Amino acid sequence: MPEEFWKKKEELDMMIKNLAMKRSTRIYRSDPAHISDVIDVINAAIYAPSGANTQPWRFIIVDDEKVKRNIREGAEKADQKFHREAPEWFKNWLKDNKITPEKRFLTEAPLLVVVAALTTMPYWLESTWISIGYMILAVEAKGLSSLTYTPGETDFLNTLLDIPKDYCIVAILPIGFSEEKQRSKPKRKNITQLVFKNRFGEEVF
């Protein structure tokens, strides 16, 4: 076994410990977050791999209160429709988790990052979600809090933020400091239900 393998064991343990602590945040303190901090977070995101190295991701940092209000208004309108038309089990999940079409975090978080992707590039959606994964981890590593949120419809954001039509908005991440009290973590499936060997259904453990 190569030597570097053993040296790095601790790094993975620390990463998993960080991941286990991470929670999505819907309520933000009024403390400001600085654009320079968000730039640091985006500096992690842009190391994601991408199809044919086309780096399809773009990030629009929103700190203007009026723009935030407009985003919230459009998103709430889109989500009222989305919630109305959701399948029954999803409606129940939303209800159990107290998630309504009201999106306070879009105006309460000090900053939003709107993530858009150039849809003419190969694997634009997949690549951009890897980069959002890196953002989430960087936010956590920085002691900030976030949430990945996609409105039920996103075209209104192209208009609102002057985003060309060949870009699709894939998510909005509010970024700030969490106001939430410790609450129960999402229930996780046991790894034995998720991992198989050589064919689907064949147990590893």
Add this chain to the structure above:
Amino acid sequence: MPEEFWKKKEELDMMIKNLAMKRSTRIYRSDPAHISDVIDVINAAIYAPSGANTQPWRFIIVDDEKVKRNIREGAEKADQKFHREAPEWFKNWLKDNKITPEKRFLTEAPLLVVVAALTTMPYWLESTWISIGYMILAVEAKGLSSLTYTPGETDFLNTLLDIPKDYCIVAILPIGFSEEKQRSKPKRKNITQLVFKNRFGEEVF
């Protein structure tokens, strides 16, 4: 600024340093990798957030040489068609990067992880690519090497690995130790080209 913010600055620096070192690996040493190590990597992946916490991801670890050969055969057949039908600029990119439909890493890497997702879940594709992002980082943190690869067509894998039809194969990650000499890193766009403020095109810097 809350105290935890300052404590965590070093963590982000370390994460970005790790990200900057990461490279996709197409040539693997013959050293074995152990299933228990891959389980550790998957333990990071399953901390990804998912739509309505449905955790749509499934991981099939393949170490059987015959199954690996069958996967390679199917993938190469799919990619011959994919390469033939690619747009001209993509063909040039593949050529410049010496990427052909020959996928040696599918039999040469000691292990493959086939990642599938339950397509009846909301945001199944987005959630699963975040989890793949975490896998890539965990592989790196562990001193192993990998690559995210999706064949041009994936239905053959459902048949080959007995994966039910309501699951879609989103990627195959070979995992092992890199045999590649240091080579030039993919050219990255400057962050100033990727980040805007309050509206698309408005500079931050």
